Amino acid sequence: MSMLRHVAAAIFVPVVATSVIAADADVRAPRLGTPLSPGEVEKWDRTIFADGRGLPPGKGTAKDGRVIYEQKCASCHGLHGEGGTAEELVSEPKPPSADNPSKAIGSYWPFAPTIFDFVRRSMPPAAAESLTADDTYALTAYLLAANGVIGEGDEMNAKTLAAVRMPNRDGFIWIDVKK
Numbered sequence: 322m323s324m325l326r327h328v329a330a331a332i333f334v335p336v337v338a339t340s341v342i343a344a345d346a347d348v349r350a351p352r353l354g355t356p357l358s359p360g361e362v363e364k365w366d367r368t369i370f371a372d373g374r375g376l377p378p379g380k381g382t383a384k385d386g387r388v389i390y391e392q393k394c395a396s397c398h399g400l401h402g403e404g405g406t407a408e409e410l411v412s413e414p415k416p417p418s419a420d421n422p423s424k425a426i427g428s429y430w431p432f433a434p435t436i437f438d439f440v441r442r443s444m445p446p447a448a449a450e451s452l453t454a455d456d457t458y459a460l461t462a463y464l465l466a467a468n469g470v471i472g473e474g475d476e477m478n479a480k481t482l483a484a485v486r487m488p489n490r491d492g493f494i495w496i497d498v499k500k
C-alpha cells in the first residue's frame with residue numbers, strides 16, 4: 322500500500338508544478354536582461370592575443386613609462402623591477418636556466434603583447450583597468466627596455482609591440498598546434 326502512495330506522489334508532483342508555471346508566463350520567460358550597446362561591449366571586449374590582435378591605438382616609450390612605474394608600481398615590484406612584496410619584473414634577456422632560474426618578463430614571457438594585456442587588465446591591483454592605452458604602452462616599453470629586450474628610445478604601439486621577439490619565444494611546447 323505504501324508503495325502505491327509513493328507512485329501516486331511521483332505522478333502528482335510534476336503535474337502540480339507544471340500547472341503553477343503555466344499560470345504565470347513571467348516565470349517561464351528566460352529573463353536574459355537587456356542587450357548591451359556596442360559601447361558597453363567595448364568596455365569588456367579587451368582581449369589581446371599573443372600576436373598583437375586587439376591592441377588598441379596609442380603609443381609610449383620607456384622614458385614616459387619609468388615615471389608611471391615609479392608612481393604606481395615600484396612600491397610592490399621594487400624600484401628597478403627587482404621584486405619586493407610582488408614578483409620581480411626584470412631579469413636578464415635570456416631563457417631561464419639552472420644558473421638563472423628566473424621567470425620574469427625578459428627570461429620567461431614568450432610574447433610581448435601579453436604584458437600590455439596583463440598590465441592593463443589587472444595592475445595596479447587596487448585600480449585595475451585604470452591605465453590608459455598610452456600609459457600601458459609606456460609601461461610595457463619601460464618593462465621591455467629594463468629587461469634589455471628593446472632599446473630605451475623605442476616607441477611601443479600596436480605594430481611595434483606585436484613585432485617584438487621575446488628571448489624565450491621558443492621555450493614552450495605547443496600542445497594545441499599540429500606541425
Ligand code: HEC
Binds near residue numbers: 446
Ligand atoms: C599593491 C602591489 C602591486 C602594485 C602597486 C603593482 N603590482 Fe603588479 N603584481 C602584484 C602582484 C601581487 C602580482 C602577482 C599577481 C598574480 O600572479 O596574479 C603582480 C603581477 C604583475 C605582473 C606579472 C608578473 C609575472 O611575471 O607573472 C606584471 C607584469 C605586473 N604585476 C606589472 C605591474 C605594473 C606595470 C604595475 C604598475 C602599474 C604594478 N604591477 C603594480 C602586485 C602589485
